[in-house]
Amino acid sequence: MKSRFLSGPYVLWMVLFTLIPLGVVFYYAFTDSVTGAFTLANLGSMVNYWPIFLRSIWLSIFATVICLIIGYPVAYFIAHCKPTTQRLLQMLVMLPMCMSFLLRTLAWVALLEDTGIINNVVMSLGLESLPLIRNNGAVILGMVYNYLPYMILPLYTVLMKIDNRLVEAAQDLGCNSRQIFSKVTLPLSIPGIVSGITMVFVPAVSTFYISQKLGSPDTILIGDVIEMQFKSAYNPNLGAALSLVLMVLIFICVGIMNRFSDEDEEGMVTV
């Protein structure tokens, strides 16, 4: 009976460092940076940042869709390998996640730069250098690159668990391979799709490093604006307001996504 209280210290910790901080974000969002008085000005100024919010959302939706399209076949392929191969490939997908994403992004800069590796090759062929960096495309590429494993892993987990007898049953009932996919495999993998989309979209929409390195001032994202408020513009109140809106936006997006899946929340996060 008493063992219920074992979670006490944890609950206390999470309240102190998860719930209260969110409360502090609220507090800052509704107060003036100089006087500390209650104000709606921070939230009011969100209108100015609307285009940036929109761009963040569009770019990350693009990136998420691309991740899904190229991640699904990969997950499908891995799930249908021999068990030993499966483990090896799964490990190869996870390995990049453990490496500094800053340096990996820098490597992409080296590849895509105007005087970078690709353009060196292009120019040595006597062609004009290509505008590969400092545009939306490069930012999307950076997002896809960084978050693709987060799409592949939950998809793989779900696809691997699909009972092969279901596929055989579908064959038995006269499905061709395309029908098997659309009638059995795809519907059963929806929880993985939802989980993958969430795990790519959330970090992508809030990123602030990728856009700085691969984008230009024109492709600035909402994460960059928030970072600036804390690290260079020193307006934490505006930063808090931006974070709050970002959080609410993501909350809505994830909420909509989760409606497509029946998975309970305890099983949602499968890394």
Added chain:
Amino acid sequence: MRNFTRIITILVFIFLYIPMIILGIASFSTGKDIAVFESFTFHQYRELFRDDGLVSLLTNSLIIAVISTLSATVLGTVASLGIHKSRGRLRKAIMTMTNIPMTNPEIVTGVSLALLFAFVGIILRINAVLGFWTLLIAHITFNLPYVILNVMPKLAQMDPDLTEAALDLGCTPVQAFFKVVLHEIMPGIISGALMAFTMSLDDFVISYFVTGSGFVTLPVEIYSYTKKPIHPKVYALFTLIFLVMLILMVTMNLLQARDNTRRRKLMLRRAGR
């Protein structure tokens, strides 16, 4: 169909590993420009080990990762036992809270903690709040859910009678935990701790917001390189870390594979009897 997915898979793996290859090659280059390979050298590696700065940054990262992982593992495992026993609304509330750091974007977690620390700093009139302790608190906070989400399923899988059997045979509840339950949930604890450790070691976004100039970890320092040209010995460090990670993962993989083969043999033997 099979060929189509195979080709995509190969392309994706090339895509995923291009940067590693580039950084790996750059670490052996004499030149300063990552994009131009001049000639082969081990110079960067020698430089790396002579550079006290980098080594101490790496040490900082390891200190934070180890301490935060250990604390989160203990706190999280104990908490899992409690959550496992609780039912209904309380359990739901705790699990929702556990999922907050998992679903919230990292930047929001970082910002919210930074604001909390700033707020506390103002109240307590401390000027430089941010540093080792704030960093540690932040890391423990985002590590905890990994432990809990890995341990909880193991507790659910465990036969509840095992605990009672231990009590029945004379164990106190604490003895029952250490002699029986711990063995059962160990795989979950280990995978949770490993996940927490890698997340902690590699974390940049949250650390960036909650650390001050007094205590800097490697990823945070690398970010500051964006303002100044990056020194090639960092590539050497990256390549080394990559190799360590690769060896670690392959070893784990082999161990797991051996374990699985043994289990399969066992099952065959039983079926044959």
Added chain:
Amino acid sequence: MSNELIRLTNLVMEFDSDRILDSINLYIKDKEFLTLLGPSGCGKTTTLRVIGGFLTPTSGDVLFDGKRINDVPAYQRKINTVFQRYALFPHLDVYDNIAFGLRIAKLPEKEIDERVTEMLEIVSLKGFENRKITSLSGGQQQRVAIARALVNRPKVLLLDEPLGALDLRLRKDMQNELKRIQQAMGITFVYVTHDQEEALTMSDTIVVMDKGKIQQIGKPEDIYNEPKNAFVADFIGESNILDGTMLEDYSVKFFGRVFKCVDKGFAKNEPVDVVIRPEDIDIVKPEEGHLCGTVTSVTFKGVHYDTIVDFKGFKWLIQTTDFCPEGSYIGIRLNPEDIHIMHKSEYSGMFGDYSSYSAEYDEIADAEVSEDEE
């Protein structure tokens, strides 16, 4: 033999205002094999868990050797349990599983070794010391579980449906084995099962439970021959249960006829339930019978035929070695000792009518029980 060891007085157990146990009063004698028998959800496992110390009763007392032990935790009770799914520790081998309790008690390693070895012999598992639990068959795991509990020399061994996971053949063997071990070691067994045959075979005393209440306590023969109400009559074996009226001592009227019986002590003209066991009924020619009816179905059961006979719309089950084809008109005779009279109870009219008889009645009843066993 007749020392009282455990006593439960007015035991009540409630979960979220659901009453699981309703004032249970029971005493268990030393060296007795006592079985708690009943359908799933009747409270038998809860009773066992209260004795084991895994549950604290809402009200009422648990006495052990005359001392109240309500608040004594499980690990301080001189009681050990054999769990339903064995609950063997998968990270330990056979030897270490059995030695577990002795090591917790910090016995010298030499004594532990002696006792474990002795125990392995008793459960016929010599040579299995270093086997992994996962490499054992169900029956072997069962033996380890029993050895692990008995090696601590408990005063009482609690067994929660210990044979439920075994197949029929193995179950029969283990029944004998358990009885042998109980007699050899001379300790009290409290055994929980929903299998009436198992209970009748093994027990000194059977406690029949339903809906959190004790329905009857008695020796197996008494429970079978003198069921207290329709529930017990139906749960233990097969019974035809009819409405009747007790005219006076030794005389009961049902189906419009007066029969002689051996029961007495009822009020004059008291409405009663009349139990007639299907194997006690003699089939005779129609003209010689007390009652006559038409056979509506016959099922071969190996030793006997299950014959359903329609008597004026009420269908009886008769177990007989004589084959009577479907549609034949037969008579039956009832001897006074074949007729058993019970007071009316809340169960009256719920059991004992074979109108919806199907040949698979046994299997259906079993399936219902095991369905919500968890």
